[in-house]
Amino acid sequence: MSEAQSNLISLGADFPVWDRFFQVFPLVIVGTREIDGTFDLAPKHMAMAMGWENHFGFVCCPTHGTYVNARREGAFTVSYPRPSQVLLASLAAAPRCEGDSKPSLALLETRPATRVDGVLLADAYLHFECETDRVIDDFGKNSLITGRIVEALVAEEAIRRADKDDEQVIFRAPLLAYVAPGRYAEISETFAFPFHAGFSR
Numbered sequence: 001m002s003e004a005q006s007n008l009i010s011l012g013a014d015f016p017v018w019d020r021f022f023q024v025f026p027l028v029i030v031g032t033r034e035i036d037g038t039f040d041l042a043p044k045h046m047a048m049a050m051g052w053e054n055h056f057g058f059v060c061c062p063t064h065g066t067y068v069n070a071r072r073e074g075a076f077t078v079s080y081p082r083p084s085q086v087l088l089a090s091l092a093a094a095p096r097c098e099g100d101s102k103p104s105l106a107l108l109e110t111r112p113a114t115r116v117d118g119v120l121l122a123d124a125y126l127h128f129e130c131e132t133d134r135v136i137d138d139f140g141k142n143s144l145i146t147g148r149i150v151e152a153l154v155a156e157e158a159i160r161r162a163d164k165d166d167e168q169v170i171f172r173a174p175l176l177a178y179v180a181p182g183r184y185a186e187i188s189e190t191f192a193f194p195f196h197a198g199f200s201r
């Protein structure tokens, strides 16, 4: 073993490894329509683009309302909160009460989605409206829910434009990162990635 590797600690694979180190994720609020016509919002950090076209996916537990709703209704929304809205993400994960209700959602201001039957978190900087596509079960107790993005809405100050510097866009509209497990970060300082000359994706 090289000297550089000798200080590595093996975690094995008998138990889930994820609580033993930190990783960076986004933090989104997924919105779905409940069977009674009201709307549910729930935070997800295992959420990302599914490739370069307009597909989106997130990991969800089949016992969650979000999973059942997204399958049944065939649609979901995704809102990216700002760092100043981190408390709202926490409120959206409050335990359900009697009658399966989540009273904390009353504190989250929403506005209607435009292309699907859903709501978006007010003042978030980015939203996707999705039609549910494939749902892949049995990653242990979890599933992957994917959707086709049918509309994307970006706050004016957060959109990339040829006449605006990317660094300044992020500085003025900072991003919220979930640093799993259990921490978050406000990203306002970023650097251009050092792409190799001739790189192409």
Ligand SMILES: Cc1cc2nc3c(=O)[nH]c(=O)nc-3n(C[C@H](O)[C@H](O)[C@H](O)COP(=O)(O)O)c2cc1C
Binding pocket: 027, 040, 041, 042, 043, 044, 045, 046, 047, 059, 060, 061, 063, 064, 065, 066, 067, 089, 090, 092, 093, 094, 095, 178
């Ligand atoms: C910061 C944070 C991140 C979370 N990320 C996920 C996730 O990626 N996948 C998941 O299934 N649950 C995740 N959860 C838990 C659920 O979103 C949460 O239990 C929610 O209340 C489920 O609500 P629902 O039954 O209305 O869907 C997260 C919770 C928090 C607080």
